[in-house]
Amino acid sequence: MGRVLFLLLWVLPQVWGSSEVLGRSFLFRCLQITSFANSSWWRTDGLAWLGELQTHRWSNASDKIDSVKPWAQGTFSSQLQSVFRGYRSSFTRDVQEFAKMLSLEYPIELQLSAGCEVHPGNISENFVYAAYEGKYILSFQGSAWEPAPHAPHLVESVVKVLNQDRGTSEILQGLLRDTCPQLVNGILEKGKSELEKQVKPEAWLSRGPSPGPGRLLLVCHVSGFYPQPVWVMWMRGEQEQQGTQRGDFLPNGDETWYLQATLDVAAGEAAGLACRVKHSSLGGQDLVLYWDGSHNSVGLTILLTCLALLFMLILGLTLWMRRHR
Ligand SMILES: *[C@@H]1O[C@H](CO)[C@@H](O)[C@H](O)[C@H]1NC(C)=O
Numbered sequence: 001m002g003r004v005l006f007l008l009l010w011v012l013p014q015v016w017g018s019s020e021v022l023g024r025s026f027l028f029r030c031l032q033i034t035s036f037a038n039s040s041w042w043r044t045d046g047l048a049w050l051g052e053l054q055t056h057r058w059s060n061a062s063d064k065i066d067s068v069k070p071w072a073q074g075t076f077s078s079q080l081q082s083v084f085r086g087y088r089s090s091f092t093r094d095v096q097e098f099a100k101m102l103s104l105e106y107p108i109e110l111q112l113s114a115g116c117e118v119h120p121g122n123i124s125e126n127f128v129y130a131a132y133e134g135k136y137i138l139s140f141q142g143s144a145w146e147p148a149p150h151a152p153h154l155v156e157s158v159v160k161v162l163n164q165d166r167g168t169s170e171i172l173q174g175l176l177r178d179t180c181p182q183l184v185n186g187i188l189e190k191g192k193s194e195l196e197k198q199v200k201p202e203a204w205l206s207r208g209p210s211p212g213p214g215r216l217l218l219v220c221h222v223s224g225f226y227p228q229p230v231w232v233m234w235m236r237g238e239q240e241q242q243g244t245q246r247g248d249f250l251p252n253g254d255e256t257w258y259l260q261a262t263l264d265v266a267a268g269e270a271a272g273l274a275c276r277v278k279h280s281s282l283g284g285q286d287l288v289l290y291w292d293g294s295h296n297s298v299g300l301t302i303l304l305t306c307l308a309l310l311f312m313l314i315l316g317l318t319l320w321m322r323r324h325r
């Protein structure tokens with residue numbers, strides 16, 4: 001199935017970086033999305049992240065993997081670039097052959113996630129997962145492909161065919177075991193300062209939509225921090241409030257994070273509560289915000305802001321008209 005280009009892998013230059021640069025583990029993830037509208041129309045696009053930062057992208061229209069960060073530039077050597085070009089076209093051909101063999105219906109949507117996690121001490125783990133129509137169907141484990149638990153029967157025949165190709169399997173093992181950690185070490189060395197940056201969170205409180213009569217929803221917003229690990233809790237004195245609900249981490253546009261923590265309390269019990277935030281950037285100086293009852297709901301805040309803006313606009317217009325009369 002035309003995988004000869006993979007052989008180029010063996011001429012890769014052996015450049016080793018130091019996995020000790022930052023003294024912590026880093027996950028490198030590549031995502032591939034391939035969509036077939038029919039047997040003759042398809043596209044494959046890719047993205048790569050090191051930890052929380054996107055480092056590369058690969059558009060179907062492009063012949064090469066582009067770095068998103070200046071410090072990730074040149075990390076995919078030209079040989080590695082051509083290995084991936086070869087991979088992209090043989091992947092397309094393989095899917096078309098499988099579609100014929102198994103009489104699959106178009107459109108077909110495939111997603112792959114592959115990469116490695118590099119730990120201090122030059123230890124690494126790696127993974128390859130594939131999904132079909134948004135469902136996890138198979139993975140590469142050690143030296144062979146395996147169907148996912150509860151995968152449809154068809155997947156077994158795909159796995160059988162894939163596992164007959166020992167050559168490709170060995171090359172994939174090399175890519176995962178050697179090339180991936182090598183790549184990560186190279187990026188870590190060049191991107192050290194940005195990867196170890198610390199950005200302090202800001203925090204503020206507001207009142208959420210009322211959960212019921214006589215109850216209040218206290219919302220603690222924490223935003224603009226990096227890296228992601230953060231601790232946010234509603235407290236009464238030194239006592240953690242177990243009812244604290246954490247939302248999902250949401251990305252801000254500037255590669256920092258946003259998180260909110262809410263607490264549903266009886267209206268009379270809100271006084272004395274505080275939101276406490278711990279983050280590596282704060283150097284042990286936790287942020288503590290006290291609930292003082294004056295926090296308006298978001299809707300009211302927006303309304304008041306709009307009224308204030310309208311007032312200023314009218315004032316401005318009046319002054320302008322006076323001056324021009
Ligand atoms: C394949 O899909 C593309 C995009 O939807 C469409 O423009 C094209 O006409 C289709 N070709 C065939 C042979 O159905």
Ligand SMILES: *[C@@H]1O[C@H](CO)[C@@H](O)[C@H](O)[C@H]1NC(C)=O
Pocket residue numbers: 041042043044060061
């Ligand atoms: C994606 O790239 C391949 C190879 O360059 C090309 O043949 C195909 O037409 C492209 N698909 C789209 C939708 O542009």
Ligand SMILES: *[C@@H]1O[C@H](CO)[C@@H](O)[C@H](O)[C@H]1NC(C)=O
Pocket residue numbers: 016122177178181
């Ligand atoms: C790191 O591990 C790789 C194999 O995973 C090995 O080839 C390389 O020599 C090791 N580098 C160092 C500095 O120990």
